[in-house]
Amino acid sequence: MTAPGQQPTGASGSGHGHSDPAWSMSLINNLMRAPLDPGYRSAADRRAAEGKPASVGLRSPLLIVTLVVIGLSLAVAAHALRVPQAASDKRRTELIGSIKARQSTIDADSRTINTTRRQINALQAKALQHQNDTSLADRLKTLEVTTGAGAAHGPGLVLTVDDAPGSDTDAEGNPRTDTSDTGRLTSTDLQIIVNGLWTAGAEAVSINGQRITSQTAIRFAGEAILVNFRALSPPYAISVIGGPEVADRFKANAGGAYLRELVSGYQIRENLASKTSVTVPAAATAPLVHASAIPSQSASSSTTQGGS
Amino acid sequence: MIPAIGLVVGLVVGIVLHPDVPLSLQPYLPIAVIAALDAVFGAVRAVLDGIFDDKVFVVSFLSNVVVAALIVYLGDQLGVGSQLSTGVVVVLGVRIFSNVAAIRRHLFHA
């Protein structure tokens, strides 16, 4: 009773013979030229032969019922397939959004802390000068450099390490590569390299602008390396302040050997450049919450708690 | 106009009720959606070409969905389900694009 019984001889564009040089492409050509169901044409021809108009109206209840069904199935399908994925994606996006928001708050606070700290230091230096006690100011400055609470500059080197070529995240951000033998640097690699740099006599170290302090953890979460709770992306530029011997000592110690193994075994890229001047930024130090100085042995006379 | 309202009504009912689809049917849903879309765009084009027929539309819709689901089912049984799904999506996708191009020529002359 339905149209498909008839062959679509009259369908437009499909009647080319084998003489067509592009015959091998006829499947695609056919698809492109005659995308319309051939039943429409034959039904129209049949109606035309019976003397009726070629097209029927759009008010047929069958059509409307079918469209309701199609709409329903579209909504159901969209609902059934979309929800779990979208929910987890949305949650992720929200999480990333709030982390980024928090990190920019941290950045702003860090800037405030660092500028206020500088102003306070200047005021303190003036005040301490009044009291002829410059040693305190000097001690503070020294401590700020060694703890990473103050920015510092000096001769040193910049060691840049990067993932092996081709191990970049692919377009889908495919997280399948959790094995460490893919030429991707891990937090352990950076830990060992930084440890080797300290062994070699480094005085201050920062990675991609994140100063390494006594409270800094270099850790790995999923695919990213976190330093100071900040996700870093390769290449990792490790800025080191230290004497001219640091580079040679690093190459000679376990950290250097480890890096050479990474280079030869996993195509990790590295570049060590000695610099006459390297700057490392200050890390914003949070006040100590748990630790306090033991008063009796404390070097200063004051008993004020450290985390005031 | 009325068919379009019908489509919207169906969508709204689906969104409001959002019935649960059995897990075993879920692999067929994307293919069914594409097949349904192909039928809808084909129908719109037929209307614009002046050769629309409701029975052809209904039959083409049903056969599209059934055949698409069948291909995916067969592919799953043979272990090449995803490849066959891709094939179906490509074929129907090309048809949808060609029909949309024809609709565009009708409506915008561009």
Place this chain on the structure above:
Amino acid sequence: MSQEEAPEAQESVRTGWERLWRAGRPRLTRANIYITVLAVLLGFAMFAQVHETRSSGLENLRQEDLVALLDSVNQQSLKLSKEAGNLTDTKKKLQDDNGDQAALKAATARLQTLGILAGTLPATGPGIRITVKDPKNVVKPSDVLNAVEELRDAGAEAMQINDVRVVASTYFAESTDGRLVADGTALRAPYTIAAIGDPHTMATAMEIPGGVVDELKQLGATPSVTSAQHIDVTALRAVSTPRYAQPDNP
């Protein structure tokens, strides 16, 4: 056939170039504006996509990691905003008339904090003590390094391992006879790590499955973790002035 077509082809090549030239001239036609807008959109989309693909930071984290990270970042943010507020107060006090006294007070407080961080002052507070018995001498520098990093991540504020204070520049190495060395001092098993910080957070971080305790056990060492309200970190590091690193003066 090709001879006949050759001049025509040349003609069309020339007109092709001419057309391109004509189309290339900047003119303010509607078509040009459309094309410009579309090209800008395309460029933007391409850059956004490339940028999206490149930034392999947060996007690659699993959801659990994101939750954990958000937690740490929140805590850090709270601490820092508190510190920022404190510092602003201190600055105000310093700018007051009797600023000298306040300056001295603030300076000594700061000296204490930095002294604890730099390891030149003994510290006390709640924390945990980890004892690692290592009769078979299996603990390597990287294991200790890993433990220290985990403790730092869990918020340790002051640490010592045996009699060596752990500070920013502390390194772990292996001596030629296979002994564990920290900052040039040979360590003798059993190793004791004392860490001041939130005891619960640190103990949890140590004892999570696959964490430090698990790994040490797998190696054949016997670690034990005890929390205490009073942990003393008394090992000191000599006050030393860096030879090369100069402070950035304000």
